[in-house]
Amino acid sequence: MATYRGAVVDVDGTLVRGDDGLPGAADAVRELREAGITPLFFSNNPTRPPEHYVDRLAASDIAIDAEEVLTSALVTAEFLEAEHAGRDVFVVGEAYLGELLESRGFRVRDDPDVADVVVASIDRAFDYEALTEAFWALEDGATFVGTDPDVTIPARERLVPGSGAILNAIAGVAGRDPDHVLGKPSADAGRAALSHLGVSPEECLVVGDRLDTDIALGERIGATTALVRSGVTTAADLAESTVTPDYVLDSVREIGEVLAD
Template sequence: MVNIHDFDAFCFDLDGTIYVGDELLPGVKETFDRLRKNNKKILFITNSPTLTRRECQSRLRKLGIAANLEEVMTAAYVSAVYFMEEHPDALVYIVGEKAIEEEFSHFQLSTTKDPMKATHVLVGLDRSFTYQKLNFAMNAVRNGAKLILTNPDPACPVPGGFISDTMAIASAIEVASGQSIDQIVGKPSSFYAEKVLEKLQMKTDRCIIIGDRLETDIQLGKANHFRTCLVLTGASRKEDIEKVQIYPDYVVENMELLF
């Protein structure tokens, strides 16, 4: 169990931690009620590239969890920030859903439907991914475009199991193009960690990251000096800890047992 008074900021993954599909997981509402009562900072940090920040905020509210827009970070949003800060003049071919394009539009970033004009290919989860899209992205990369990923997740938890995620699509493009992935923007990247700290305006020793996936949520903390808590309601199991050798500071069965 985590001592609530040891931290000033609590960063929560969403899928598999707060909810699965449209179902709020056990203990979540009570956890946030207690954090708000104790005036703790909260940040929702998701690797989902299929939701804008505003859509994510709306989804949380429908499930009874209050969230300000500035408390939400999605992989789609952080990817737009990445291009604004690192490649503002890029011409980006997007393999993904409308959330990425919407976040790009807020920063007035340039995208293209012509893969042969692209300087970068940005890949996120695309539930309408086709052979034609694979070929377009492959040829863009073969033509010199850099391959960037919104997030490295191979699969995403949904009610009844999992669906393929960004890395599954990106790996196909990587193999077909014969070129390596240049950058991953989402958790556990140092760029994502920097954006978390910018939002919180706080040192890492007063923050904790709580999530269900060892390779992203917990590794984000381990690589960037946050403390971490693995919640066993999503992707990773307790026996996976030794397999992947990523060691959280805390492990709880569900959010009911967080405090």
């Protein structure tokens, strides 16, 4: 039997869909804790603070602490603190992301001509003006950073565009790819997750519904991976993917099968 001390657990599509908890999610989290496994709830959604996930999961009878939450916004902020501390930043994103960066000592600027770094993310008010200004900032040589690569994200009934769609639009007009994309499955995200959990890769289980982010993150750091089919991944996706999970579960309610193996 494998010995896990920590688990990186995705949120959307794994524990909840929209505002609704998925069947068995609360029991699965309880089962992890009872097995002595510390969970880290890792979302690529960069628009919400950890406290949002505390309240959101509590509505589905899943009790967590804010310290158990990691997001692509937090990984991005930690990366920028290490590599571009105190610089002028032009943000394409929603209010929380800009507020987070300001709280970490960055100067969030409206003028693209003074920006040292462009941080791009999901922005449901994204328009032609924002695209133009991001293009101008990158034209002047600013570093290009994305919070996460998710082109689509699950909503209550259907998929909707995510941060990756915004990144692709900016990259297309600027003629350059992002210098760094910080959410899952980046190496920076993997290091951050292991650091927050305080475990080695061999002691870590990664559980999620996306092959290209959750399972790829687990593969990158050398952790055991479990794909749940309650989110975006179809049977055809799984058959065609070069990313191979160690376990495939119909839903997170089957996590006991992984722990018992």
